[in-house]
Amino acid sequence: MATLNRRWVYARMLEGQLSASNFERRDEPAPQLRQGQALVRVRLVSIDPANRLYFAMQAYRPQLAPDDVMAGFGIGEVVESTDPRFRPGDLWHGDFGWQDYAVINSYDRHEYWHRCSEGYKESDLIGVLGITGMTAWFGVEEVLRPQAGETAVVAGATGACGSLIAQLLKLKGCRVIGIGGGPEKCRWLLDELGLDAAVDYRAPDMAAALHAACPSGVQLYSDAVGGDVSRAVLPLMGRGGRWYHFGNLSAYGDARPGAPAERHDSFMSDGLRAHCRQEGLKPRFLLVFDHYCRRLEAEAQLARLLQDGRLVAPSTEIAGFEGLPGALIGAGGPGKIGKLNVRISSDHAASA
Ligand SMILES: NC(=O)c1ccc[n+]([C@@H]2O[C@H](COP(=O)([O-])OP(=O)(O)OC[C@H]3O[C@@H](n4cnc5c(N)ncnc54)[C@H](OP(=O)(O)O)[C@@H]3O)[C@@H](O)[C@H]2O)c1
Numbered sequence: 001m002a003t004l005n006r007r008w009v010y011a012r013m014l015e016g017q018l019s020a021s022n023f024e025r026r027d028e029p030a031p032q033l034r035q036g037q038a039l040v041r042v043r044l045v046s047i048d049p050a051n052r053l054y055f056a057m058q059a060y061r062p063q064l065a066p067d068d069v070m071a072g073f074g075i076g077e078v079v080e081s082t083d084p085r086f087r088p089g090d091l092w093h094g095d096f097g098w099q100d101y102a103v104i105n106s107y108d109r110h111e112y113w114h115r116c117s118e119g120y121k122e123s124d125l126i127g128v129l130g131i132t133g134m135t136a137w138f139g140v141e142e143v144l145r146p147q148a149g150e151t152a153v154v155a156g157a158t159g160a161c162g163s164l165i166a167q168l169l170k171l172k173g174c175r176v177i178g179i180g181g182g183p184e185k186c187r188w189l190l191d192e193l194g195l196d197a198a199v200d201y202r203a204p205d206m207a208a209a210l211h212a213a214c215p216s217g218v219q220l221y222s223d224a225v226g227g228d229v230s231r232a233v234l235p236l237m238g239r240g241g242r243w244y245h246f247g248n249l250s251a252y253g254d255a256r257p258g259a260p261a262e263r264h265d266s267f268m269s270d271g272l273r274a275h276c277r278q279e280g281l282k283p284r285f286l287l288v289f290d291h292y293c294r295r296l297e298a299e300a301q302l303a304r305l306l307q308d309g310r311l312v313a314p315s316t317e318i319a320g321f322e323g324l325p326g327a328l329i330g331a332g333g334p335g336k337i338g339k340l341n342v343r344i345s346s347d348h349a350a351s352a
Contacts, residue, residue, distance in 0.1 A: 002029035006344075008070045008098035008324050014055040014256045022055075023070060023325040030101040037105040038086030040076035042096045043345035044122050044317075046130070047327045048073070048160075049249050056255035060289065061095055061112075063257075070098040070324070075116065075126050091116040093130055098324050100344065112289060117299065127339035128164060128306065128313035129299050131288055135246060136164035137298040138291045140172070143244040143284045144220045148173025152220035153210070153236075155229045156249060157195070158185045160315075160339040164302075165222045165244075166193055167311050174220065177213045179229055188337065192312070201225075207232040223283070225249040226267045234272055238279045245283035314338025 004027055011024035033039055053059035054071050061071055074096045078086045083106045086092075094113035096102035104113055116125045127133060139161075146152065152169045156162035157178030166189070169176050177197045178189035186198035197213040199206060210232050218236040221243045223229075227250030237243065251266065265283065268276075276282070305311035316336045318327050321344040331340065 003101070004028075005030040005099055005101045006321055007100075008321075010055065010064045010066060010068050010070050013066050016256075017253070018052065018055075018329055020325050020329065031103050033080060033082050033103065034105075036083045036107055037103050038078045038081040038083060038092075040092055040094075040096055040102045040104055041079045041345065042074045042076040042100055042102060043091075043343065044126050045072050045074040045096075045098060045324060045342045045344055046126050047324075047331070047340040047342060048131075049247065049252055049331075051328050052252045053255050056257055060287075071095055072098050072324075073112075073126070073131060075122050075130075076102065091122070091125065093125060100321075114295070117303075120303065123315045123317065123339065123341060124306065124313055126341055127160060127315050128302055128311070132160040132339055133164055133302045133313070134291070134295060134298050135161045135286075135288045136168060137302055138286055138288060138294065139222060139244045139246055140165060140168045141298075142291065143286055144169070144222065144242050146172040146174050146220055149175070150219040151175045151177070151214055151216055152222065153177045153179065153214070153218050153233050154195075154222040155179045155201075155233070156224035156247075157189055157193070157198070158337055159224065161246070162222065162224055163193060163314055163338050164311070166195055169220065169222075170194060171305070171310060177210070177218075179210075179225075182334075185337070192314075201229050211236065220244075223247075226251060226265075228267075230267055231269070231272065234268075234281065235275060237281055239281075241279070241281050243281055243283050244286070246286055316340050318342045320344070 006027050008023050009026045012022050054064045076096050078088050078090050085106050152174045154162050154166040157166045158180045166176050166178050176195045178195045179199050179201050180186045180189050181202050186200050189195045189198040199209045214236050219241050221233050223245040224247040226248040315338045324342050327342050
């Protein structure tokens with residue numbers, strides 16, 4: 001009996017809002033291996049804002065076309081191998097897609113695959129010790145370069161990257177203001193992350209509240225979202241400020257095939273541009289994979305902070321392969337905090 005590979009395929013071209021009708025289940029037998037390959041049984045799938053960009057453009061990976069298996073990073077176990085580099089039982093991290101089984105090989109481009117270090121929880125391997133944690137750590141170390149006493153604003157602070165960046169900046173002695181969506185999430189930023197202030201980006205007085213929370217201005221800005229939040233933060237920044245602009249989440253809902261390419265600074269007014277020019281403020285973008293030469297160093301430092309209890313890595317897990325499209329469409333729902341993952345491995349009979 002052939003082993004079944006359940007697959008979610010990007011079946012219909014995105015035209016309006018992303019919906020369940022863009023996806024289709026198309027199961028097929030698990031792939032057969034050739035020389036130099038390994039079969040990975042996917043366990044945990046990472047749901048990221050970037051998944052939405054895959055429909056519209058080349059972002060971290062080639063653009064998706066209809067009939068492609070939906071792309072997504074994940075953690076999986078090598079269950080079969082024809083190459084000694086891949087040992088059965090090892091966990092690997094990579095863009096395995098929304099399916100039970102993926103093939104990795106020793107001769108194709110594989111810079112985004114890596115064997116996971118042993119001894120860590122899967123939710124940490126996919127989050128704080130994976131792309132999320134690297135994005136946070138490189139941003140803090142290479143772009144923000146915090147000094148104790150500086151005021152930092154972290155947009156998307158309840159999210160996967162932002163919750164880590166906010167904590168790393170606190171550990172460096174900064175005064176940290178987190179931006180969250182709604183009163184409950186703002187309370188979480190204060191109570192659980194110990195931030196100095198929290199501002200609700202959905203509240204009508206967001207800009208005034210931010211101004212009040214930053215009496216000495218803003219020296220560091222971790223910007224995952226652009227939009228209204230950036231329009232409120234940037235006027236509070238002056239010469240010498242560091243602006244880590246690593247995502248434009250507020251615009252991702254409009255990303256679709258054929259749409260005009262989104263400029264990263266499209267949220268800026270002429271007045272804001274003039275302010276940035278006058279103050280020498282420049283966004284610094286960083287693509288996490290460009291910095292992977294430092295991945296193991298970052299992993300070691302983040303792991304030490306976790307083990308010492310100085311860093312927490314919040315995550316939200318949804319169970320079940322069926323839940324994959326809904327998890328991306330609903331971004332985990334209103335209660336989602338930190339890294340969002342879907343566990344797909346424990347609910348499958350694996351034969352057809
Ligand atoms: N450059 C790179 O290499 C790289 C790598 C990884 C990620 N990224 C980018 O980093 C960003 C964050 O990723 P993530 O994994 O941390 O995502 P995430 O876990 O979804 O967190 C993002 C948070 O942003 C908040 N948010 C959503 N829409 C917003 C809006 N319109 N205005 C203000 N805040 C909003 C939400 O907070 P609430 O839940 O509190 O509403 C959400 O939790 C994304 O843009 C992603 O593409 C870039």
